[in-house]
Amino acid sequence: MLKVENINKSFKEKEVLKDISFEIKKNSIVGLLGPNGAGKTTLMRIIVGFYSASNGKILWDGKKVDTRSEKHKSRIGYLPENNPLYMNLTGGEYLEYISELKQISKEEIKEEIFKVAQQCGIQNVLSQQIETLSKGYKQRVGLAAALLGDPKILILDEPTSGLDPNQIIEIRDLIKGLSKNKMILISTHILPEAREICERLIIINRGEIALNEETKKIKNLEKKFVELTA
């Protein structure tokens, strides 16, 4: 179980996150909602160790973790906002590079790439240069990279942003299917999407948690969202 405890984050004088606490249980998907600039990306960056918190801690199975340690990072698959990729590589080369850095052994790399490529439906484009892929396929490559090495925690920052409705549904179904044996934290601006795939929803407003509730207990999400973040 991943636990976030009293996380605060300031950049210089600016307080971006205030006392954020929540947890993600095994086999569950938690949705992170909130207006632009609420602090979703910053929170995710803290969990993956890209930023360090000004205060507070991250716990794994009850023990405090150093988010910059290799041990913590190897539990995590991260798809950052805007899906950064090396445009001059092919999908296959990219996945190979990430596999190597994830310390997947040489013998297993091929098999592992085959597995995630199949999951994400990109087997046929692995030899294509990433730059030439459509946005939806780029997104799949990014997601496939996050899945390499079968990480226990997936942190996905707006994985469906900018995709067409069909792609959104496909990626959404894919993510839903991943939740077995994993904990997933996903941020999105699409409320129906959050409603459909997440067991629990957290709304952040101006760096503070405004709501943390089981999805099925929330009656009218749209209305609630507007109320809490207006």
Added chain:
Amino acid sequence: MKNIITIAKKEWRNYFSSPVGYVFAGLLLVVVNWLFFSNFFIGGQADLNPYWSNFSLILSLFVPAISMNLIAEEKKNSTWEVLLSLPINEKELVLGKFLGCALYLLFTILLSLPVIITVYVLGKPDVGLIIGGFVGILLLSLSYLSVGIFVSSLSNQAIVGFLGSSVILLVNSLMGQEILLSRVPSFAKDFIGGLSVNFRSANFSSGAISIGDLVFFISWIIIFITLTIISLKSRNK
């Protein structure tokens, strides 16, 4: 160690995956040799000193050009966010990039070997001097590279990396030139000259290889690599 090699390999391949890497290497070779031979036939002497000093001057533009993107581009495209979420640390990232670029640099410098051999055949200069000059230029280029990677880590703009490190390197090489040194009081002369990478490297090509110079180069490289690592680590301030 494995991570360092993985990153170095990618960096190395980067230079050869587009024509840019070849064009740069070719350009360096042509310019350096043209400058050398235009002197060589005038002087009529098989003296390699002008060759090395031209070489180091050109490297102070060449190294910034090949290193300006090392980290700036990762920042600009946010790919460093992916990298640093993987089980690798800033030190491995910086050392891997440094190593990959250093190997490319070594490759371009080795391309100058035929020239040296020609000079050797024609003029029979001292072998010790050739080796000294060669080691000097290698150490100089690695020192330049450590500055290049550091400046590249300071922004996400390649052009800032290029201008920043070429200015630093040109000023530093000026610090080792007689033009400047003849104008400073004598007590400061050794100190200022001693801080110049060029000045130290010239000692090598004139055959005076000293532990002091070696220590200087190694400390220089370690300092700038450490600064780069610190710059990457302080990303969230």
